Amino acid sequence: MDLLFDIPVLGFVLQFIAYLIDAITTTNLAPQTLQLATPIALGALCGVMNERSGIVNIGIEGMMLTAAFVGFMVAMVVHEAIPTEPAAIFGFTPALIIGILAAIGAGMLVSALHAWLCISVRADQIISGTVINIIALGLTGYLNRLIKPAGSAGTLDPFRPPAELVDLPIVGWIFRMFLAVGPITMSVIVLVIVMQVLLFRSRWGLRTRAVGEHPRAADTVGIDVIRLRYRNVILGGIFAGLAGAWLTLEFNQSFQNGMSANRGFIALAAVIFGRWTPIGAFGGALLFMFSEALGIAIRSNPPPGDLGVFLSGIQASFPSLYNNTFGALPYLLTIIVLAGVVGRSVAPAAVGKPYVKEGAT
Amino acid sequence: MTNMRRIWALSVIPIVSIILALLVGSLLIIASSLATGDSLNLLLPFVAYESLLEGATGLSLIDLNAADVPSLALSVDVERAARAVTNTLAAAAPLVLTGLAVGVGFKAGLFNIGGTGQVLVGGFTAALMGAAVAEQPVPVAVTLALVAGALGGAFYGFIPGALKAFTGAHEVVSTIMLNSLAAFIIVGLVNDVFKITGPTFARTADVGNAALPILFGRNGSLGILVVLAIIPITYFLLFRTTLGFEIRTVGANPSAARYAGMSPRWLIILTMSLCGLFAGLAGAIEILTLGYYPAVFGTSIGFAGITVALLGRAHPIGILLAGLMLGGMRAGAPSMQITANIPIEIIDVLQGLILLFLAAEIVIRRLLRIRADRITPSELGTVARTYGEGTV
Numbered sequence: 247m248d249l250l251f252d253i254p255v256l257g258f259v260l261q262f263i264a265y266l267i268d269a270i271t272t273t274n275l276a277p278q279t280l281q282l283a284t285p286i287a288l289g290a291l292c293g294v295m296n297e298r299s300g301i302v303n304i305g306i307e308g309m310m311l312t313a314a315f316v317g318f319m320v321a322m323v324v325h326e327a328i329p330t331e332p333a334a335i336f337g338f339t340p341a342l343i344i345g346i347l348a349a350i351g352a353g354m355l356v357s358a359l360h361a362w363l364c365i366s367v368r369a370d371q372i373i374s375g376t377v378i379n380i381i382a383l384g385l386t387g388y389l390n391r392l393i394k395p396a397g398s399a400g401t402l403d404p405f406r407p408p409a410e411l412v413d414l415p416i417v418g419w420i421f422r423m424f425l426a427v428g429p430i431t432m433s434v435i436v437l438v439i440v441m442q443v444l445l446f447r448s449r450w451g452l453r454t455r456a457v458g459e460h461p462r463a464a465d466t467v468g469i470d471v472i473r474l475r476y477r478n479v480i481l482g483g484i485f486a487g488l489a490g491a492w493l494t495l496e497f498n499q500s501f502q503n504g505m506s507a508n509r510g511f512i513a514l515a516a517v518i519f520g521r522w523t524p525i526g527a528f529g530g531a532l533l534f535m536f537s538e539a540l541g542i543a544i545r546s547n548p549p550p551g552d553l554g555v556f557l558s559g560i561q562a563s564f565p566s567l568y569n570n571t572f573g574a575l576p577y578l579l580t581i582i583v584l585a586g587v588v589g590r591s592v593a594p595a596a597v598g599k600p601y602v603k604e605g606a607t
Numbered sequence: 608m609t610n611m612r613r614i615w616a617l618s619v620i621p622i623v624s625i626i627l628a629l630l631v632g633s634l635l636i637i638a639s640s641l642a643t644g645d646s647l648n649l650l651l652p653f654v655a656y657e658s659l660l661e662g663a664t665g666l667s668l669i670d671l672n673a674a675d676v677p678s679l680a681l682s683v684d685v686e687r688a689a690r691a692v693t694n695t696l697a698a699a700a701p702l703v704l705t706g707l708a709v710g711v712g713f714k715a716g717l718f719n720i721g722g723t724g725q726v727l728v729g730g731f732t733a734a735l736m737g738a739a740v741a742e743q744p745v746p747v748a749v750t751l752a753l754v755a756g757a758l759g760g761a762f763y764g765f766i767p768g769a770l771k772a773f774t775g776a777h778e779v780v781s782t783i784m785l786n787s788l789a790a791f792i793i794v795g796l797v798n799d800v801f802k803i804t805g806p807t808f809a810r811t812a813d814v815g816n817a818a819l820p821i822l823f824g825r826n827g828s829l830g831i832l833v834v835l836a837i838i839p840i841t842y843f844l845l846f847r848t849t850l851g852f853e854i855r856t857v858g859a860n861p862s863a864a865r866y867a868g869m870s871p872r873w874l875i876i877l878t879m880s881l882c883g884l885f886a887g888l889a890g891a892i893e894i895l896t897l898g899y900y901p902a903v904f905g906t907s908i909g910f911a912g913i914t915v916a917l918l919g920r921a922h923p924i925g926i927l928l929a930g931l932m933l934g935g936m937r938a939g940a941p942s943m944q945i946t947a948n949i950p951i952e953i954i955d956v957l958q959g960l961i962l963l964f965l966a967a968e969i970v971i972r973r974l975l976r977i978r979a980d981r982i983t984p985s986e987l988g989t990v991a992r993t994y995g996e997g998t999v
Contacts, residue, residue, distance in 0.1 A: 302994045304779055369966040371991045372718055372779065376913055377962045383910075384955030388635075391950035392642050511783040518780070566902075567795030574791035577784040584781060585774040598991030 307510025313490025321345025353487020699934025729887025741815025760887010
């Protein structure tokens with residue numbers, strides 16, 4: 247083995263692969279990837295719901311941020327009113343559950359604004375999304391500075407699967423990835439599968455896709471285009487809301503201005519990467535955020551051998567650049583993947599085009 | 608007469624939007640008085656907006672010195688007004704440029720939300736060039752630093768342009784990713800490579816002679832003149848040259864442009880680079896005013912450019928006026944924060960509200976029963992239509 251690792255260049259690659267296998271099977275790399283991919287995947291589900299119905303939604307970022315703020319504030323207030331010991335499973339408290347529901351409600355409310363602007367007002371859909379992003383950033387930032395929240399309702403805990411399961415050789419990491427995570431993260435897998443099935447195997451899914459591809463034809467066969475679009479855009483807000491709840495109730499326990507950090511836009515890239523399917527978008531989310539999780543893993547637990555020496559050499563000479571390059575990885579990877587796949591990925595035909603019923607003005 | 612009517616048709620929706628935004632903002636300010644004061648203060652919006660206006664223009668509407676009850680009285684302190692107007696101009700100059708960075712993109716059917724990243728890169732390259740030519744004579748140093756900033760920004764606009772032209776990656780996503788990328792990498796570069804020893808915080812070397820000369824007042828810098836020169840140049844480019852015609856054609860209808868023998872690819876790359884150039888210049892003006900590039904350089908002028916461009920209807924003159932308006936708000940915000948104890952972020956909320964009412968312009972038009980031009984540039988439809996369409 248060491249002989250292989252000594253080959254120039256190729257040795258480095260082999261060392262890296264060995265490190266990857268080791269990191270996935272023995273460390274927290276896999277659950278961390280799923281965790282970080284959660285808001286991206288949820289945002290992408292929101293995007294799929296919207297774009298499959300023919301509505302561009304670049305306001306997912308703002309929806310997430312609003313939901314994160316509302317969820318956090320509501321949970322904090324409830325927690326102060328009725329402090330409760332967290333439950334044994336997931337550390338659930340009434341405050342956290344009400345916070346999640348509030349976040350979902352906020353996501354739906356902002357989505358309703360987007361739906362109204364895009365569908366009824368027939369405003370430009372890109373502008374509508376931009377308006378939502380700018381108002382969300384401004385309003386949450388303003389209120390956060392005004393209220394200066396001091397407390398917190400704490401966070402949801404990851405599930406603790408039995409040790410025999412996660413310590414299994416070879417497959418233990420899979421259980422760790424999907425079980426040793428928080429409830430919102432865990433729900434993503436279920437939501438993705440449910441949405442995939444609904445979108446491609448149900449009456450609702452067929453109608454939604456029809457409305458996104460050819461609203462005129464859908465209208466002719468009696469589908470209420472306007473109503474279906476409204477419903478789908480507002481329901482899509484549930485996912486954006488849940489992503490917001492993840493930000494302040496599961497992953498962090500505080501709210502910072504602009505904390506969604508462009509995750510809503512990475513989600514859009516995941517939608518394109520996944521060719522407007524829930525499972526594909528989920529794959530995109532995992533791919534993009536694997537780079538971030540890997541960056542965290544490499545920094546906390548550098549690879550052994552020449553590769554590690556090489557990396558720690560860079561880290562010693564350029565500590566800040568080293569850290570920031572890892573921080574930038576998911577964004578860089580998103581650009582590269584977007585440039586690589588998008589040409590072959592075709593959006594629903596009616597995306598971005600407001601629908602006007604024939605004869606109506 | 609027809610000219611006046613034309614101006615009215617163009618400006619009525621933006622003006623109504625601004626008024627509505629201020630009204631909704633005043634409700635928010637009243638609600639905020641619960642958090643900062645003891646009771647609901649119904650007069651707080653007046654106090655807030657008055658100090659905003661005073662900070663932006665020097666015009667004072669309330670006489671605070673007279674007796675116990677403040678009374679309405681218009682007064683102007685000339686010295687104060689000069690200072691306030693200079694502050695407004697200084698704040699407006701970079702906003703007009705980032706507004707152009709978005710607005711010119713609109714003309715070509717492109718939505719450049721990468722202003723933030725282009726400002727960072729432009730500011731950074733201007734700071735590096737400025738430090739390198741710090742000892743040169745002022746005219747040479749300033750010119751070189753400004754050009755470096757503009758080129759840095761242009762390069763950073765070229766990237767998403769080329770990505771869109773050759774791979775079909777939509778600029779809405781790619782420019783946002785480039786914003787984050789620039790923020791991360793530049794912090795690293797300043798901390799590890801370009802940091803100078805001495806200051807308590809990480810920053811690049813002083814730009815010395817490349818600092819923008821102050822022409823009037825405390826902060827009326829050369830940047831203001833640069834922007835005033837760029838407005839007519841941009842107008843000429845867009846409306847009086849073949850290139851401008853091609854840019855507008857590709858924005859109105861990419862397929863028609865292609866059939867007419869124009870090259871949408873080339874035009875997209877060129878326009879995005881031009882947008883980046885404007886934003887980069889805005890960053891250069893910010894940094895050459897500051898005198899160095901700090902590792903932590905948070906700037907919101909990139910995003911504010913979107914509001915400026917939409918409020919200004921993507922037209923150079925409109926963008927100039929909108930930039931002055933938002934620049935005034937920024938210049939007046941600190942005095943509002945002091946007088947009315949309202950977080951400075953209210954400016955961002957007002958900007959968002961203005962945009963919201965602009966987006967809902969049809970509703971405004973119906974409610975007020977007014978005839979007015981559609982404010983959203985028609986080329987914007989191209990942005991939404993081409994979303995996810997792939998290569999051009």
